[in-house]
Each structure stands twice: as C-alpha cells, then as structure tokens.
Amino acid sequence: MPKLEEEINQKKFKNEHQKLAVNILYTHGWLFSKYLKLLKKHSLTLSQYNVLRILRGQHPKASTISLLKERMLDKTPDASRLVDRLIEKKLVKRNTCSADRRRVDVSISQQGLRALSKLDFIDDEFKVVFKNLKQKEAKGINSLLDKLRG
Amino acid sequence: MPKLEEEINQKKFKNEHQKLAVNILYTHGWLFSKYLKLLKKHSLTLSQYNVLRILRGQHPKASTISLLKERMLDKTPDASRLVDRLIEKKLVKRNTCSADRRRVDVSISQQGLRALSKLDFIDDEFKVVFKNLKQKEAKGINSLLDKLRG
C-alpha cells in the first residue's frame, strides 16, 4: 500500500489529484508540528516567526501591515494583533507612517534580531528533517508545487 | 525569479530544502483557503469535514476518539470537542463502548452521510484547482511527499 494511504489508513483515492490535496494537508500537519516543537521553547508561534523573518528581510526598512499580510505564509487576516503581540514581547517596533497616516510602519527591533539569530539553527534542523530527499528531489517538489499554484 | 520567491518576495533561499519547508507551508495556506471557501457555505471547518470523511470511511463501523486523532490530517489534540460540535449539528452519534468503557464509539449519522454527499463535489472541484498539473506530475509530487516523510 502506498505510504499516505497507510498512514491515514484510507483504502484508495479517486485519483492522484485528490490524493495530492490530502497529501499536502497531511504533510503540512507533519511539518507544522516539527516547527511548533522547535519554536515552543522560545514562545513563538509559526506565524510570529514568519513575520519576524519577513521583517528581518526588510530590515532596516520598515514594512506595513498590508505588506505582512501579503507575504505571510498562512495569510491570516489578523496581522494587526499578531504585531501587537510581537510588540508586547519587544521584538518589533511600530510607528505611524508620516507620509500616509493610515499606514503603520513595522520594523524588527534589535532584540528581535537577536531572538531570530538564536533561531537560525532551525534552517539546519530541516536539513535533518528532510534527509530522505536529495537536493534534486527537493528541487523537483519545489518546481511542481510552484507549477501547481499556477 | 522562481515562482515562490516572487510570491513571497524573498530574495533567495539558502538551499532547496529550506525552500521546500516554506513552499509546503505556503502551498498549504493556498489550498486551505480554497477548502475554507468551499466549506463555509455548509458551516464546516476543514477538520470537521475530514473527521466526517474518516467516519464515513469506517461506516457502518464506529470509530474511537483515538482513531480519529491518529488519522486526522492536522492531528489536533482536541478531537473530543470537535466531535461534540459535530454531535450538536447532529452529524455524528456517540456511544460509550460496552467492551471498554473508557472508549467512546463515534459514528456518522444518516444526516451526516447526507451532508457529506452534498460535499462530494469538492473532490471534482480540486481537479479544477489542480488543473496545472498532469496526472503524472501529481503522482510525482505524491511519491516525493511520501518519501519526504520517510
């Protein structure tokens, strides 16, 4: 029996496309739980971690809330309050934008940069998590997933 | 610029494995939002929908809570209350198991079966969502994802 069918004990799928939907959801759950475990010690959720990485990518430029919404991997609509929580933790700063006062400039703080750098081991961790795939195979999935989303 | 990099506007990834982690999370978000949209009209969450499908797969046998936890795609620990909510909607039934009174037998109701059958169009919907991939390519991702999880 193919692997996924075995893991979720489903007899069979109607077709490869239906299996793919389930496989993406299942693989996400698998991956997500690994991230959770790594981030828990540092009291960050995966969304918060991703926002910090976006902000670091922009650093020293600021980002707006809508930019965060666009780029967040999970597209939660609740970016404002997610930023609130990061501000409480002193990992980011917020200023209203003088050019357009509707906007809010969000940027990562020094403390945020330090916190992130302590988490950079995670990228290496995933080399271990993904050890079953050769670089070439990983590249294969990547290009197929990109193609999938069209 | 490759597709994912463009979508989340990231300059580049350290390697294909790191990109893969991000790509899985991103693709999940993309897929999840499509499911949400399809399920919203019927006031079901994706977790609830998946549990109903597991129960239908077992029907007419009953499932225990721990079986649901095992098979659920997102492995939420909160299966008890998820079942509570489905019972409130009269989509499933619950009985304590006489053989082992710790256990709870959960099974899908007639109403649940009817509700699910109205949602079977979703599988076809995903043929459209996945139209960019040939059957063979879908199969390729499937086997690579299976291999990934080891």
Next chain:
DNA sequence: CAACATTTAATGTTATAACATATATTGTGG
C-alpha cells in the same frame, strides 16, 4: 487481588484564528 502504571477521553484555560464591522485617512469624479 491490591497498588500502581497505563490508556482513553474529557475538561479548564489561554491564545489565536476567522469573520464581520468600524474608524481613520486618502484618492477621485463631478
């Protein structure tokens, strides 16, 4: 068979997600 460990599920609590709506600011057509 009694004490203790293990399994199974439920519950309490807090944080976050999802959805709708509100508020403030800016852009725009007449």
Next chain:
DNA sequence: CCACAATATATGTTATAACATTAAATGTTG
C-alpha cells in the same frame, strides 16, 4: 472642493487550537 469611494488598519465577537491537567477504566505485577 465636496461627496463618496477606496484603502489601511483596528476592534468586537465567536469558534477553535494548543497546552496542561483531571478523571475514569483497564492492565499489570508482585
């Protein structure tokens, strides 16, 4: 330049996720 649409963010609310703990039943071992 004023009314109105559009944009950017914030807020209120409800449902659900995540985590820890508890409770009940069964297994196990001396």
